[in-house]
Amino acid sequence: MSAPAFGMHLADVVPFNLPSIDYRLIAPILILMGAGLLSVLVEAFIPRRGRRPVQLIVVFVALLAAFAMVLAAAGSRAVTAEGSIAIDGPGLLLQGTLLLVALLAAMLMAERMVDPSGDAFAPRASTLPGSEDERQFTQRGYLQTEIWPLFCFSVSGMLLFVVSNDLLIMFVALEIMSLPLYLLAGMARRRRLLSQEAAMKYFLLGALSSAFFLYGSALLYGFSGSIDLPVIADQITAKPSQSWLLMIGAAFVLIGLLFKVGAVPFHQWVPDVYQGSPTPVTGFMAATVKIAAFGALLRVLYVALGGLQWDWAPMLWIIAILTMVVGSVIAITQTDIKRMLAYSSIAQAGFILVGVVAATREGLASALFYLIAYAFTTIGAFAVIAMARDSSGEATHLSRWAGLGRKSPIVATAFTIFMLALAGIPLTSGFIAKFSVFTAAIAAGDTWLVIVAVLASLVAAFFYLRVVVLMFFAEPGPETATVAVPSVFTTVALAAGATVTVVLGVVPQPVLEMVANADVFIR
Amino acid sequence: MNVYTPILVLGILAFGFALFSVTLAGFTGPKRYNRAKLAAYECGIEPTPQPVGGGRFAIKYYLTAMLFIVFDIEIVFLYPWAVAFDQLALFGLIEMVLFIIAVLVVYAYVWRRRGLEWD
Amino acid sequence: MSEGINLGETIVFWVCAGLATLGALGLVLSRKAVHSALWMALTMINLAILYVANSAPFLGMVQVIVYTGAVMMLFLFVLMVVGVDASDSLIETIKGQRAAGVLLGLALGVLMVWGIGSALAGVAPAGLERANEIDGGNVQGIARMIFTDYLVAFEATSALLITAAMGAMVLAHRERWAARPTQEQLSKARFLSGEHPGNKPSPGIYARHNAVDTPALLPDGTPSELSVPRPLRARGDVRPVDHADMTEIAEIEEVDAT
Numbered sequence: 001m002s003a004p005a006f007g008m009h010l011a012d013v014v015p016f017n018l019p020s021i022d023y024r025l026i027a028p029i030l031i032l033m034g035a036g037l038l039s040v041l042v043e044a045f046i047p048r049r050g051r052r053p054v055q056l057i058v059v060f061v062a063l064l065a066a067f068a069m070v071l072a073a074a075g076s077r078a079v080t081a082e083g084s085i086a087i088d089g090p091g092l093l094l095q096g097t098l099l100l101v102a103l104l105a106a107m108l109m110a111e112r113m114v115d116p117s118g119d120a121f122a123p124r125a126s127t128l129p130g131s132e133d134e135r136q137f138t139q140r141g142y143l144q145t146e147i148w149p150l151f152c153f154s155v156s157g158m159l160l161f162v163v164s165n166d167l168l169i170m171f172v173a174l175e176i177m178s179l180p181l182y183l184l185a186g187m188a189r190r191r192r193l194l195s196q197e198a199a200m201k202y203f204l205l206g207a208l209s210s211a212f213f214l215y216g217s218a219l220l221y222g223f224s225g226s227i228d229l230p231v232i233a234d235q236i237t238a239k240p241s242q243s244w245l246l247m248i249g250a251a252f253v254l255i256g257l258l259f260k261v262g263a264v265p266f267h268q269w270v271p272d273v274y275q276g277s278p279t280p281v282t283g284f285m286a287a288t289v290k291i292a293a294f295g296a297l298l299r300v301l302y303v304a305l306g307g308l309q310w311d312w313a314p315m316l317w318i319i320a321i322l323t324m325v326v327g328s329v330i331a332i333t334q335t336d337i338k339r340m341l342a343y344s345s346i347a348q349a350g351f352i353l354v355g356v357v358a359a360t361r362e363g364l365a366s367a368l369f370y371l372i373a374y375a376f377t378t379i380g381a382f383a384v385i386a387m388a389r390d391s392s393g394e395a396t397h398l399s400r401w402a403g404l405g406r407k408s409p410i411v412a413t414a415f416t417i418f419m420l421a422l423a424g425i426p427l428t429s430g431f432i433a434k435f436s437v438f439t440a441a442i443a444a445g446d447t448w449l450v451i452v453a454v455l456a457s458l459v460a461a462f463f464y465l466r467v468v469v470l471m472f473f474a475e476p477g478p479e480t481a482t483v484a485v486p487s488v489f490t491t492v493a494l495a496a497g498a499t500v501t502v503v504l505g506v507v508p509q510p511v512l513e514m515v516a517n518a519d520v521f522i523r
Numbered sequence: 524m525n526v527y528t529p530i531l532v533l534g535i536l537a538f539g540f541a542l543f544s545v546t547l548a549g550f551t552g553p554k555r556y557n558r559a560k561l562a563a564y565e566c567g568i569e570p571t572p573q574p575v576g577g578g579r580f581a582i583k584y585y586l587t588a589m590l591f592i593v594f595d596i597e598i599v600f601l602y603p604w605a606v607a608f609d610q611l612a613l614f615g616l617i618e619m620v621l622f623i624i625a626v627l628v629v630y631a632y633v634w635r636r637r638g639l640e641w642d
Numbered sequence: 643m644s645e646g647i648n649l650g651e652t653i654v655f656w657v658c659a660g661l662a663t664l665g666a667l668g669l670v671l672s673r674k675a676v677h678s679a680l681w682m683a684l685t686m687i688n689l690a691i692l693y694v695a696n697s698a699p700f701l702g703m704v705q706v707i708v709y710t711g712a713v714m715m716l717f718l719f720v721l722m723v724v725g726v727d728a729s730d731s732l733i734e735t736i737k738g739q740r741a742a743g744v745l746l747g748l749a750l751g752v753l754m755v756w757g758i759g760s761a762l763a764g765v766a767p768a769g770l771e772r773a774n775e776i777d778g779g780n781v782q783g784i785a786r787m788i789f790t791d792y793l794v795a796f797e798a799t800s801a802l803l804i805t806a807a808m809g810a811m812v813l814a815h816r817e818r819w820a821a822r823p824t825q826e827q828l829s830k831a832r833f834l835s836g837e838h839p840g841n842k843p844s845p846g847i848y849a850r851h852n853a854v855d856t857p858a859l860l861p862d863g864t865p866s867e868l869s870v871p872r873p874l875r876a877r878g879d880v881r882p883v884d885h886a887d888m889t890e891i892a893e894i895e896e897v898d899a900t
Binding site for chain 3: 525527528531582583584585586588589590591592593595596597598599600602603604606607610611614615618621622625626628629630632633636637638642
Binding site: 014018 | 607611629631632
């Protein structure tokens with residue numbers, strides 16, 4: 001043991017070098033974390049009735065402030081926090097998108113009009129489903145306002161996830177993003193057992209994917225002696241022979257991320273979780289987790305594993321094909337609209353993967369555009385699902401949607417726009433997104449992949465259009481769901497989702513230019 | 524001598540003493556057994572049969588366990604910080620205070636919402 | 643073995659390694675899950691001692707605080723929430739599970755022997771002095787990493803801890819929708835209800851069966867229903883009164899007197 005340590009004088013101590021952190025660049029993350037802390041304090045000290053309005057102010061102000069900071073940082077390219085955070089074009093673009101989509105999702109979560117007994121969340125998630133306690137809490141109008149701090153932390157994790165430049169911080173961000181979502185998934189007001197089962201499945205499979213990611217990170221560290229993405233890239237080029245540590249490590253990290261993306265064969269959690277979660281949470285999760293996970297996936301592939309492209313591209317090729325085909329084909333057989341959209345989100349992940357596999361600047365730009373288009377469409381679609389109801393809650397069975405277009409033409413039209421966009425019909429954002437992904441893939445030489453993708457989109461178009469036909473060409477019957485009149489929250493979210501979907505389809509040029517300017521990761 | 528040897532010797536002594544005392548009691552004490560004395564308790568409440576599936580504990584124990592773990596992890600970070608306190612200087616103190624405040628916030632939440640009360 | 647190992651360290655190693663192995667065997671061989679968990683705690687504590695003896699104090703502390711403390715705690719609580727007595731049935735639910743388990747276990751063993759063997763044979767260790775010379779100790783080294791290079795990750799971890807505590811509260815904390823009745827209110831309610839306000843007769847009479855499941859006997863020798871808690875009665879767990887017991891107790895008292 002080092003006995004002299006006890007006799008050391010203060011003057012002998014050499015202080016550590018302070019880390020250099022650009023607080024301006026990580027401000028969006030700090031703002032959301034601060035908002036999370038503040039809203040925990042609100043939960044602690046504000047009386048029950050006052051919590052909801054204060055929470056809403058905290059959340060919306062934080063989201064807008066963070067978005068302003070992202071705008072202020074636009075054009076920055078810097079690596080900060082001792083190399084652990086990389087602020088660059090794709091990172092900032094995804095952060096901005098995440099914040100806007102989260103804003104819409106927060107509006108859906110804040111909705112209190114469509115369900116006569118409160119919002120979409122159980123009054124107290126700790127009560128047993130169907131118990132006297134639950135009834136009493138419902139009757140007294142309790143609201144579980146803890147959803148707001150959880151929401152803030154989840155968003156802050158996503159913001160960190162897309163700019164993390166080493167595997168450790170990426171893992172921490174992954175967990176910060178996921179843990180609140182596991183909780184939120186289990187807090188539905190209606191069909192609570194289904195919701196709790198969804199949360200359980202999401203948690204267990206999410207933990208499994210985290211374990212994959214962590215183990216892969218450890219192996220990559222064993223290979224390169226570092227967890228920094230650029231250093232791993234340097235080591236890959238520096239070491240002539242490729243070791244199995246690198247191969248298995250890279251594969252495990254990618255599996256961990258593909259789990260979050262919902263790519264086949266790591267997609268089993270998606271349908272159950274999408275169906276069971278409270279619909280606003282499903283919308284939030286479907287849109288934002290996809291953005292965040294693809295952001296991290298792209299960064300790992302382009303920054304760290306760029307030198308391995310010839311190894312991962314064939315693997316992702318197969319996964320992309322499987323994802324598109326399985327997602328589209330199984331979606332046809334679904335009779336529940338939330339489950340159908342779950343499989344549709346799997347298929348959409350496959351289309352985005354087509355752009356990822358291209359591994360060119362155009363490929364990256366097209367994947368970014370696809371993510372933006374997909375996120376706004378998805379959040380809008382789930383806003384509509386939250387509104388189509390009967391007395392026992394949401395009417396999610398497809399047969400209940402028959403004739404909805406005659407009963408509530410405006411909402412049905414909005415849903416039609418979303419379905420057309422997801423199917424990739426011209427004049428919607430989905431068409432431009434698919435078109436740019438496919439052109440990028442053809443330019444990169446993946447013609448066969450694009451042929452499969454086009455076939456899969458044709459299959460997918462069938463079930464999207466089937467809903468449209470069902471809504472407008474069937475007579476409304478007694479079973480047809482009623483569209484609840486929403487408050488300004490859902491109205492704004494729905495309108496914003498529809499507007500972005502149409503605008504990106506008609507005048508996509510500004511956004512296309514934006515993604516084209518943001519198509520290089522910083523190294 | 525290794526610096527850990529005294530600890531080891533102390534451990535052996537403690538173990539030996541415990542073993543010695545327990546064995547000694549067996550030799551010196553009087554032994555008169557009957558059925559009642561061999562029961563789980565000589566007097567007082569006899570164990571009642573467990574319900575099928577085993578006794579289950581209330582979920583509130585889980586809350587306590589979770590809270591314990593949260594503050595346990597906090598302590599793990601405190602240890603290297605305390606050891607390297609001099610090198611970390613003021614910046615380290617600020618970092619740790621921020622961290623502790625963050626965890627303290629949730630402590631305030633648990634406390635205010637009566638999570639610490641055994642109700 | 644290299645020259646740096648003295649007698650004390652050798653003794654510590656053999657004692658702790660033996661106990662750790664014993665704990666590991668106990669973990670696998672115990673029938674009851676709680677016993678397994680306690681055996682595991684033994685293994686973990688001994689591993690912690692070995693870490694400290696190998697000049698890795700941080701690892702030792704983390705082993706005690708996190709694994710023996712937190713993780714074991716969680717294990718035990720999960721076991722208790724699931725049910726203490728739940729011992730696994732030995733019937734295979736998936737065919738060939740046991741054979742596959744043995745095979746995979748052997749494969750893992752081979753892998754570990756191979757991994758550790760190649761680490762011992764092919765690699766020249768840099769040595770503790772080299773590793774510690776930068777910061778003056780491995781705890782200081784960890785401190786520098788956590789509080790400078792990975793500062794953001796460290797501070798962000800607090801968000802995880804907050805989420806964990808909050809999640810536990812949201813899912814497991816039962817809130818009251820009405821104020822908790824005070825003792826005064828409870829007492830008034832009891833008297834106003836019109837039922838007998840006093841204590842019910844206590845169960846059991848004699849030492850051998852002074853248990854909650856043994857009814858008290860009324861003067862005429864019949865058992866008193868009221869003396870046994872209602873849940874036990876509903877479950878059919880009431881012990882029948884055995885008049886032979888009383889004679890046996892008299893016998894025991896005679897034996898003790900002699």
